[in-house]
Amino acid sequence: MSFKRFSMRNNRQFYFYILCAICAFVSIAASSWATDSSTGKLSVYVVNYPLKYFAERIGGEHVKVVFPAPANVDPAYWLPEIKTISAYQQADLILLNGAGYAKWIYQVSLPQSKLVNTSVKFEEQYIRVKGAVSHSHGPGGQHAHEGVAFTTWIDFNLAAGQAKAIAVAFGRRRPQLKNTFEKNFADLKKDLLALDQSIKAIVSKNQNQPLIASHPVYDYFARRYGLNINSVHWEPDEIPSREQWMELQNILKHHPAQWMIWEGTPLKEPVERLKSLGINSLVYDPCGNMPQENDFLNVMHQNIENLQQAFP
Amino acid sequence: MIDSLYIAWKYISFNKIKTLTLVACITLISFLPIALQLLLAESERQLMSRAVSTPLVIGAKGSSLDLVMNTLYFGQEVPELISMASAKSVENMDLAIPIPLYTRFRARGNPIVGTTLDYFEFRRLKIAEGRQIAMLGDCVLGAKVSEKLGLKTGDSLVSSPESLFDLAGIYPLKMKIVGVLETSHTTDDLAVFVDLKTAWVIQGLGHGHQDVTRLKDPTLVYKRTESNVAATAKLYHYTEISEDNLASFHFHGDIGQYPITAVIAVPYDEKSGTILRGRYLAKEETRQIVKPGDVIDGLLQNIFRIKNVLDAVISIVALATILAIILVFALSLRLRQQEIKTIFKLGCSRMTIAWLLAAEIFIIVLISGLLCGAMIFTVDQYANDIVRMLFIR
Numbered sequence: 001m002s003f004k005r006f007s008m009r010n011n012r013q014f015y016f017y018i019l020c021a022i023c024a025f026v027s028i029a030a031s032s033w034a035t036d037s038s039t040g041k042l043s044v045y046v047v048n049y050p051l052k053y054f055a056e057r058i059g060g061e062h063v064k065v066v067f068p069a070p071a072n073v074d075p076a077y078w079l080p081e082i083k084t085i086s087a088y089q090q091a092d093l094i095l096l097n098g099a100g101y102a103k104w105i106y107q108v109s110l111p112q113s114k115l116v117n118t119s120v121k122f123e124e125q126y127i128r129v130k131g132a133v134s135h136s137h138g139p140g141g142q143h144a145h146e147g148v149a150f151t152t153w154i155d156f157n158l159a160a161g162q163a164k165a166i167a168v169a170f171g172r173r174r175p176q177l178k179n180t181f182e183k184n185f186a187d188l189k190k191d192l193l194a195l196d197q198s199i200k201a202i203v204s205k206n207q208n209q210p211l212i213a214s215h216p217v218y219d220y221f222a223r224r225y226g227l228n229i230n231s232v233h234w235e236p237d238e239i240p241s242r243e244q245w246m247e248l249q250n251i252l253k254h255h256p257a258q259w260m261i262w263e264g265t266p267l268k269e270p271v272e273r274l275k276s277l278g279i280n281s282l283v284y285d286p287c288g289n290m291p292q293e294n295d296f297l298n299v300m301h302q303n304i305e306n307l308q309q310a311f312p
Numbered sequence: 313m314i315d316s317l318y319i320a321w322k323y324i325s326f327n328k329i330k331t332l333t334l335v336a337c338i339t340l341i342s343f344l345p346i347a348l349q350l351l352l353a354e355s356e357r358q359l360m361s362r363a364v365s366t367p368l369v370i371g372a373k374g375s376s377l378d379l380v381m382n383t384l385y386f387g388q389e390v391p392e393l394i395s396m397a398s399a400k401s402v403e404n405m406d407l408a409i410p411i412p413l414y415t416r417f418r419a420r421g422n423p424i425v426g427t428t429l430d431y432f433e434f435r436r437l438k439i440a441e442g443r444q445i446a447m448l449g450d451c452v453l454g455a456k457v458s459e460k461l462g463l464k465t466g467d468s469l470v471s472s473p474e475s476l477f478d479l480a481g482i483y484p485l486k487m488k489i490v491g492v493l494e495t496s497h498t499t500d501d502l503a504v505f506v507d508l509k510t511a512w513v514i515q516g517l518g519h520g521h522q523d524v525t526r527l528k529d530p531t532l533v534y535k536r537t538e539s540n541v542a543a544t545a546k547l548y549h550y551t552e553i554s555e556d557n558l559a560s561f562h563f564h565g566d567i568g569q570y571p572i573t574a575v576i577a578v579p580y581d582e583k584s585g586t587i588l589r590g591r592y593l594a595k596e597e598t599r600q601i602v603k604p605g606d607v608i609d610g611l612l613q614n615i616f617r618i619k620n621v622l623d624a625v626i627s628i629v630a631l632a633t634i635l636a637i638i639l640v641f642a643l644s645l646r647l648r649q650q651e652i653k654t655i656f657k658l659g660c661s662r663m664t665i666a667w668l669l670a671a672e673i674f675i676i677v678l679i680s681g682l683l684c685g686a687m688i689f690t691v692d693q694y695a696n697d698i699v700r701m702l703f704i705r
Contacts, residue, residue, distance in 0.1 A: 079559065085446040089429060107558055109445045109507040111429035112399075113409045 042173055045091040047102040048075045048288050050153040051118060053296035054163040055095060057188045058181050059170055066091070067290065075288050076150060079104045093169055097162070099126050101150035116169040118162035119152050126152075127219045149219035151286050156196035156300075158220060160189045191297055198304050199225050205311045210257040212248070212279065217286055218261060230255045236264040245273075252277070259310040282306045316664070320671035330644070331676060337637060338680035339687070341630045345623065346684075347691045351702070352619055354695040356612055362498055363608035367585060368408070370398055370592070371574040373600045380607045383574040385499045386415050386423035393571040394599055396508075400568055405591065407584040408577040409434075414511040415573050418472045419487070422457045425503045426511025426572075434578060437500055441465050442491030448513065448561055449553025451487040451506045455495040463489055468552075469504060471514045485514045486552040497696065512563065512570055513553070520550040520561035577601070641673070 042063045046052045052067040059065065068084050069075040080088070085108050088094055094110055096102065098119030119126075127149040153159040167185035171178035203225045213222075216231035230251050234240050240248075251257075260274055261284045271281045284303045285291070291299050324331045362384050371379040372392035381387035393416075402410035411434055414426035429444065431437075442465035445452055453463060463469060471484045487506060495501055512518045550557045563570075579585030592601040645652070652665055660668075691698065 082443070082446050086443065089444060089446070103559075106509065106563065107448045107561060109429055109447070109450070109509075111433070112403075112411075113428075113430045 042170065043090070043092045044095060045088045045093070046095040047105070048097055048153075049290045050159065050287060050296055051095045051097060051162070051166070052290070054159075054166050054188060055170075058163060058167050058184045060180070060184055062174060062177055062180070063170065069289060071290060071292070073289070076101055077103065079107070085109075092173060095166060095169070097150060097152065098123065099150040099152050100148045101152075116165060118165040119158065121165060122158060122161050125158070127223065129216070129219075149216075151217045151288070152220055154218065154284075154286050155220035155224035156192045156199070157224060160192045160196075163188050163192065195297075195300050195304065196224075199307065202304065202308055202311045203227060209259075209310070210255045211310065212251065212255070212257040212260045214260055214262045214266070217263060218284070221284075228255075229261070230257070234270070236262050236266040239267060239269055248277075280309070282309055316667040316671045317675070320668055320675055323668075324672060324675055330640070334637060334640065334676050335680050335683065337633050338677060339683045341626075341633050342680065343684045343687050345626050345630075346688055348619065348622060348626075350688065350691055350695055351699060352615065355615070355699040355702075358498075358696070358699055359608045359612065360605070363604035366576055366604045367579055368577040368588065368601055369574050369604055370394070370402065370410075370577055370599055370601045373598055376600060376602045376607050377611060379574060379600070380602060380604045382415055383413055383576065384604055384608075386425060386503050388423075390416050391573055393573060394575070395568060396570045396572055397568040398599060399572065399575045402575060402577050402588070405588065407588045408579040411576040411578065412508055412572045413574050413576060414508055414571065416571075417474070417511065417514050419469050419504050420461060420472065422454075422461075423503050424451075424471060424511065424514065425505050426508045426514075427505065428508055431505075431576075434576070435496070435498075435500060437496060438494045439491045440494040442489070445490060445505065445507050445510075447553070448507065448510055448518075448558060449485065449488055450490045450510070451504050452491040452493055453489055454493055454501040454503045454505070456501040457504055458492040465489055465491055483549060483551045485510070488553070499700070502700070508572070509563070510553075513561065515571070517570055518561055518563040520553065520557050522560070645669070 041061075042059060044055050044059065044063050044065045046055060046065060046067045048069075049067060052065050055063060055065045066087070067075075068080065068087065069078050088108075088110055091114060093116055094114050096105060096115055096117045098117040129147045129149055153162060163185055167181045170181045174181075207226050208228055211227060211229045213229050213231040214234040214236065216233065218227075218229050218231070221227065222229040232240075232244060232248055232251065234244060258279060260279050260281050262281055263284075263286060265283055266281055274281055283306050285299055287296055287299045294302075363380070366384055369380060369383050371383070372394050374392050378387070378389045379391045382389060382391050396412060399410040399412040402408055409430060411428060411430045413431070415423055417424040417426075425431075432444070439452065440455065442452070451469060453461075453469075458464060461469070467489045469487050469489055471487065473484055487504075487510065493500065493505075506514075509518060550560070553561060577585075577588060579588055589601050589603075592599055655665055655668070656662070
C-alpha cells in the first residue's frame with residue numbers, strides 16, 4: 001500500500017517535471033525565434049559616414065550600423081575587399097547615398113532587395129557635372145563618363161530627405177518600431193534643419209561674394225545656399241603644382257575670391273601662398289569618412305563656425 | 313514441375329528466333345505504357361514544382377510559354393527583351409520583390425543566367441564550394457555544369473559568342489569561377505550564374521578599356537577634339553576582369569534601359585500579388601505578367617491530351633500484339649501436333665503436356681518481365697535527366 005502511494009507521488013512529480021521542461025523549452029524556443037525573426041538588431045551596412053550617423057540616430061539601440069571603409073580613404077572612390085563585400089551581402093540593409101556615390105557598387109554584386117538608395121526620392125535634383133570629355137569606340141557611338149555631383153548631404157535639406165528614407169526603410173523592416181524610428185528621425189531632422197537655418201543666416205550677409213573651393217564637392221552646398229563658388233582640384237595634403245596655381249590665377253581673373261574652402265586642414269605652404277594672393281583659407285569638412293573625434297553634428301557646427309569668418 | 317520447366321527451357325533455347333521475337337513483343341508492349349507514365353509523372357513533377365514555387369513572372373508580351381520556359385528552365389528560346397526599368401517599377405510599386413533575369417548567353421552549351429543575389433535566396437541555392445559572386449566577372453556554377461565540364465573554383469569559363477560569323481561582334485568574356493552550388497536537382501544545376509552587370513558586360517554594354525582621354529599612342533586615336541576623343545578599332549577592350557582593370561569597367565547610358573529577359577516577382581502577400589497582376593492588364597501595356605503554374609498546367613494539359621492519344625494507340629497495338637502472340641502459340645501448337653502426339657505416345661498424360669506448354673509460356677513471360685523490369689528501373693533512375701533532355705532543354 002505504502003509502496004503504491006510512494007509510486008503515485010513519484011509519478012505526479014515525474015509529470016510535473018516533464019511539464020516544467022516542456023514550458024521551459026517552449027519559452028526558450030519562442031524567445032529565440034522572436035529574436036531571430038523580427039526583433040533582433042538590424043544589421044545595417046552603409047557607404048559613407050553621414051549615412052552611418054543618420055542610421056545610428058534613427059535606429060538607436062535597435063540597429064547595428066557598420067561602415068567598414070578605412071579611415072584614410074575617400075569612401076566615394078574606395079573599393080572594398082572580397083571579405084568586406086561578403087559582409088555587405090550578409091547585411092539586413094545596405095544604405096546607399098545614390099547620385100553615383102561609391103562607384104564600387106556598380107562593380108560588385110549586392111542583393112538588390114536589401115539596397116536602399118537614400119536619395120532616390122529627389123533624384124531629379126541631382127546636379128550633373130559638366131565638362132566631361134566624351135569618347136567613342138566600336139559600335140556604341142559617342143558617350144561621356146560624365147558624372148553626377150554626389151555630396152548630397154551637405155545640403156541639409158537633402159540630408160533630411162536621406163534620413164527620412166532611412167527611417168522609412170527601418171520602419172519596413174521592423175514595423176513594430178516604426179514610431180520609435182519616426183520620433184528619432186524627427187529629432188534628427190530638427191538638428192539638420194537648424195544647421196540649414198544657421199548657414200542661411202550666415203551667408204545672407206554677403207551671398208554673392210566669390211568663393212573658391214579646393215575640390216569640386218560643394219555643388220549641392222552652393223546651390224542650396226546660393227553661393228558663388230568656383231572649384232579647383234587641389235588636395236589638402238598635397239602642394240599644388242605650377243599648372244594648378246596657373247589654373248587658379250586664370251579663375252581669379254573673372255572670379256576675384258578672397259576665401260578658399262578646403263575639405264580638410266591644408267598644408268601650411270599653399271595657405272601662405274594663397275594669403276600672399278589675398279586669399280584666406282577655411283575648412284568646411286563634408287565629413288564623408290568618419291571623423292577622428294566628434295560626430296557629424298559637431299563637425300558641421302565647426303564648419304559653420306569656420307564659415308562665419310568669410311561672412312563677417 | 314521442374315522437369316516440365318527443364319523441357320520447356322530446352323525447347324525455348326532451341327527455337328531462339330521465335331523466343332526472341334515473343335520476348336521482344338511482350339517486353340515492349342508492357343514497357344512502353346509504364347515508361348511513358350513514369351516520364352510524364354516525372355516531367356509533371358519537375359515542371360510543376362518549379363512553376364508553383366515561382367509566384368509571378370513579368371516579361372514582354374508574346375508567348376507566355378517561351379517566357380516561362382526561359383525564366384524557369386533557361387530554355388534556348390529567348391523571349392523578347394524588356395528593360396531593367398520593369399524590375400525597378402515593380403520595386404517602386406512596393407508590392408513584390410523583383411528578381412531580374414537575363415538568360416540569353418551561353419558558355420560551352422550551358423545557359424549563363426544573369427541575375428541578382430536575391431535569386432539565390434529565393435531558390436534557396438547554397439554554395440557547396442568557394443564563395444558567392446562578389447565582383448564583376450565572377451561566376452558560380454551549377455553542380456552538374458561543374459561535374460560535366462570538370463571545372464572547379466579558381467578555374468575560368470569563357471562565354472560563347474552568339475554567332476560564329478559575327479567577327480566584328482563582342483569579344484567573349486573570360487569569367488572567373490568563384491564557387492560551385494550544391495546540387496538542387498533542378499535546372500539550376502545546369503546553369504552558370506553571373507551578376508546581371510556581368511551579363512551586360514558579355515553583351516558589350518559594359519566594358520573596360522584604357523582611359524581614351526589619356527591615350528599617348530596616336531594609332532589608337534582616330535579623332536580628337538576638345539570635347540570628344542574618337543578611338544580607333546585598335547583600342548584594346550579587356551576580355552577578362554581582374555583586380556587591376558576592374559576600375560576601368562563602366563556602363564554607358566541609363567542602366568534602367570538595359571535589357572533583361574524577365575522579372576520574377578515575389579509578392580509580399582496574396583493581396584499584393586493580385587494588385588500587381590491587375591497593373592499589367594491595360595491593353596497598351598507592352599509587358600505581360602503570368603503565373604508560371606497556370607502556364608505549365610496548360611502545357612501539361614496538352615501533354616496529357618497527347619498522352620491519351622498515345623495510350624489509345626499503345627492499347628490497340630498491345631491488343632494486336634497479344635492476338636498475334638496467341639496466334640503464334642496456336643500455330644505453334646498446330647505445327648507441333650506431331651511432337652505432342654509423340655510425347656503422348658511416350659506415356660505422358662494430357663495434363664503433363666499442358667504443363668509443358670504452360671511452362672514455355674511462363675518462361676517467356678518471365679524473361680519479358682525481367683527485361684521490362686530492368687528497363688523500367690533504368691528509366692526510373694534516369695527519369696530526371698531524360699525529362700530534362702526531352703522536355704526542358
